[in-house]
Amino acid sequence: MSKTKMMLPIAALSVTLGLAAPAVAAVTKPPVHHVTDFEAVAGIFKTKAAATKTLADLTAKGHKGFKVELDGRRGVEVEKQFKTMNEAKTEQAALVKDGFKAATVERS
Secondary structure, eight states, rough: OHHHHHHHHHHHHHHHHHHOOSSSSOOOOOOOOOEEEEEEEEESSHHHHHHHHHHHHHTTTTTOOEEEEEEEGGGGEEEEESSSSSHHHHHHHHHHHHHHHTTTTOOO
């Protein structure tokens, strides 16, 4: 039996089972995981109660969108997410002006 006669049934079987390779592989971009890359942090606290009090103080002074987040070994953060570094720095400057001296900008 010649090689071509042997290859024909194998090729037919691989097409039936869906083993044939696609002619052109599609190129896709990886998904974007972080929509927001920067955060303005109003403070890092040891207890959730202290962070919640700071969150209430922020709300009383007109700052909206902040949340309390457990930050592993560092403690509890009060933070707000931003898309650009400039937006986060602007918010941080406003926090310092309103008396939150420990406010910082971090990359998410």
